[in-house]
């Protein structure tokens with residue numbers, strides 16, 4: 001029974017009614033005992049009636065009181081009769097349940113139960129032999145006291161949850177009278193309970209997912225009071241842990257002290273405990289856990305600590321990965337920018353700031369459009385976005401604007417980042433600065449296309465420009481002129497004053513030519529002392545001639561370099577488009593041929609290309625190819641020109657001179673083929689051939705007893721420059737067996753003075769072999785006396801050009817005299833070449849010249865004739881000995897006729 005006051009009141013009423021019933025029964029007994037007591041009986045009856053009325057009055061007062069008590073109850077109150085029919089209900093019953101006033105009495109409470117519940121009740125009852133009016137009441141009756149949850153149909157037509165308590169009622173004799181039922185609406189409570197259960201379930205689920213477990217530790221005993229399943233899983237244990245010490249043993253040895261220290265500090269401070277440490281398992285695996293705890297204290301003493309433990313290994317790894325990614329992001333040498341789908345900048349890294357100058361705060365929220373430079377048009381950006389949308393990425397060169405307003409070339413890769421639905425959520429741009437590469441490329445381009453010394457375009461660059469200009473000229477039907485320039489005597493400056501002066505002179509020349517020409521003209525340096533000019537819009541060859549004159553004129557003014565006053569001249573060859581060639585190569589080649597002609601004809605002037613130059617060039621090419629073949633075909637042979645002592649007419653030697661008899665063209669003069677051989681380098685094999693042939697011949701004569709006789713062989717500068725030349729000469733001497741003092745090598749004065757150091761070294765080597773050395777064509781070059789003194793030579797050959805005008809040419813006579821005096825002062829023999837007349841011979845003898853060679857004595861002759869001369873001279877009586885004379889092999893010395901008669 002839910003309401004004890006009501007129960008007590010009902011009990012009291014029942015006792016009162018029972019007392020009345022017993023009094024009534026006593027009256028009945030007295031009445032039946034006799035009439036004697038009728039008055040007494042009547043009075044008694046009246047008294048009883050009076051008592052009964054009073055009792056009824058009290059009872060109806062009590063009933064009203066009971067109703068009031070019932071109505072004040074917060075629960076539904078139902079009074080059932082012995083059949084389970086409703087006798088009385090309180091007001092709340094009408095308020096809450098679907099029941100109109102007056103319709104309730106006599107009904108069973110089952111009427112308000114949902115059908116399924118009613119059926120369930122019915123199933124629970126063992127069918128009694130009597131008619132069951134209310135199954136719910138029957139259950140109450142059977143149970144004695146009944147408590148259960150049921151659903152009752154509410155006034156709003158919906159079932160609500162009720163907690164029903166029923167107490168069966170019996171009269172004092174124990175007869176069943178019915179029951180009093182109290183039903184409390186627990187719908188809200190149930191909802192709260194359900195919500196709580198859901199919350200608990202969620203909490204459990206969350207703990208499972210978050211791998212959080214609960215623990216509790218009793219500090220006094222160090223016993224673990226609570227150790228949840230989740231903890232067992234985290235610690236990979238099959239049983240709960242017993243003590244705090246057991247737990248510490250699970251921690252990584254390196255972390256244990258720190259864990260204990262942190263725990264004790266929290267307990268001491270009665271502060272929440274939070275600590276992360278590692279667990280180490282038997283197989284070496286590590287797990288990171290996060291421990292948290294709260295202190296439970298009593299009377300200022302912490303008794304228990306309860307808390308959680310969470311496996312944070314994954315989070316820790318993720319944190320580490322994130323931190324790694326952040327470090328990579330920040331420390332990347334590449335600039336990185338991350339935007340949202342609308343290209344609004346979310347993040348930039350340090351390299352971005354370094355490359356483009358913007359700070360993070362300056363760009364966040366702005367779109368990447370702020371970085372756009374005017375280097376690209378709309379088409380470029382459209383193509384970029386098209387590719388980014390289609391392929392999800394784009395990469396290429398892009399110029400972005402820096403914070404300082406400048407632009408920077410970048411190599412950029414942009415990728416679209418999509419979410420699980422495939423929508424773009426971010427763009428990531430990664431780039432590096434191309435400025436250095438561009439600078440390097442520009443530098444390399446400059447090196448490849450510009451001359452390092454003068455900074456003028458080089459040959460390659462000139463060719464390209466020339467082709468471009470030709471295209472335009474073809475299209476516009478205009479003329480062009482190519483002017484090929486070569487500085488006269490530049491080599492001399494270089495060799496005598498050194499390369500720094502030569503370099504400065506070239507720079508000065510470049511500046512002057514540039515200044516003399518129009519901006520539209522292209523001037524390039526081809527190398528050495530060669531320059532080339534492309535003049536555009538040259539309507540007439542006269543205009544090209546004026547340009548050439550301008551250049552000649554501007555370079556004619558002396559240069560002042562490093563304290564030297566330098567006067568140089570320039571020769572210019574001109575070719576014109578379209579007349580002299582249709583392409584750059586032809587125009588350049590023809591201008592070169594014209595230059596050659598200008599030089600040939602006296603230098604310091606210009607010449608136009610003529611078709612005949614081409615014929616000459618072809619002839620040169622032909623001869624070059626033929627000469628190469630001639631060496632192999634054996635078309636070359638030697639002639640010998642005798643050399644005599646002027647003092648006594650003795651034959652002292654002969655000069656070996658190369659001759660070429662071409663199978664078709666007959667004899668080709670040495671003047672022609674030696675120059676070609678020098679130009680194309682064939683002079684080296686040709687020279688070696690001549691040396692071998694001369695040595696072989698000399699040895700033959702020596703063996704034949706014709707001599708002593710020194711054979712002079714011409715040596716080209718190119719031969720002398722070869723590192724193996726001395727060894728080659730030594731080998732040839734060894735091969736042929738000719739004694740070295742039978743051989744003389746001639747090198748021109750021009751070469752010796754041009755390459756003083758190189759030639760000195762080579763000449764020393766040759767001299768060391770015991771070979772005689774002479775300087776050919778002396779007087780034509782510009783010898784330095786100081787240098788001449790140091791050369792290991794034994795004789796000078798006066799250039800033929802001075803002898804020709806003797807004895808009457810005053811200058812020539814003076815020079816010849818000076819050369820002879822110079823030679824003698826250096827203890828050198830002096831030989832005059834090109835002696836054609838007896839007057840010349842006599843004059844030279846008068847000057848003290850030692851030896852002579854020339855047509856007056858003999859032209860160069862073939863071997864047979866030379867042998868005849870040798871034999872003839874051998875037979876003739878000799879004159880005095882000559883210190884430069886070759887050894888005989890015995891003491892017998894032959895004398896030549898003293899007279900200067902020609903052979």
Ligand SMILES: Nc1nc2c(ncn2[C@@H]2O[C@H](COP(=O)(O)O[C@H]3[C@@H](O)[C@H](n4cnc5c(=O)[nH]c(N)nc54)O[C@@H]3COP(=O)(O)O)[C@@H](O)[C@H]2O)c(=O)[nH]1
Pocket residue numbers: 641655656657658659669670671674683687690714715716776777833834835836853854855856860
């Ligand atoms: N490096 C080599 N050079 C050689 C070789 N063979 C020849 N040469 C050089 O060729 C140039 C022309 O030579 P060549 O036509 O043989 O002329 C020589 C003589 O014939 C000529 N000469 C001699 N005497 C007279 C004369 O009285 N009058 C006159 N008009 N010419 C004369 O002089 C040339 C010899 O000159 P040089 O050598 O300077 O003594 C010539 O430069 C040869 O050197 C070779 O194998 N290698």
